[in-house]
Amino acid sequence: MRIVAEARTGRLDAEMPVPMGQHARVVLDLSGTRLVDRPAFLEERLLKTRGIFTAEINVFSNRMIIEFDPSIISLDKIKAMIKAADR
Numbered sequence: 001m002r003i004v005a006e007a008r009t010g011r012l013d014a015e016m017p018v019p020m021g022q023h024a025r026v027v028l029d030l031s032g033t034r035l036v037d038r039p040a041f042l043e044e045r046l047l048k049t050r051g052i053f054t055a056e057i058n059v060f061s062n063r064m065i066i067e068f069d070p071s072i073i074s075l076d077k078i079k080a081m082i083k084a085a086d087r
Contacts, residue, residue: 023053024070028079033086042085048071049081083086 039057051072
């Protein structure tokens with residue numbers, strides 16, 4: 001799994017705290033995972049997580065778009081959740 005594109009709003013410098021309510025948007029390539037075979041499972045699981053606003057899998061491109069609040073949940077935590085769901 002790799003990041004295809006990442007867009008952020010607001011200041012997200014590692015040293016600066018992220019204001020509440022800020023959004024980050026990331027596109028992840030899910031090639032090589034089994035998750036595209038069951039997109040609703042992963043989408044529902046992520047949407048139940050505090051700090052994640054949207055999670056959409058495009059089964060044709062094997063990519064997932066996630067919008068989240070980085071002051072609540074980190075991208076590393078999201079990736080770990082996705083890897084755990086692929087087992």
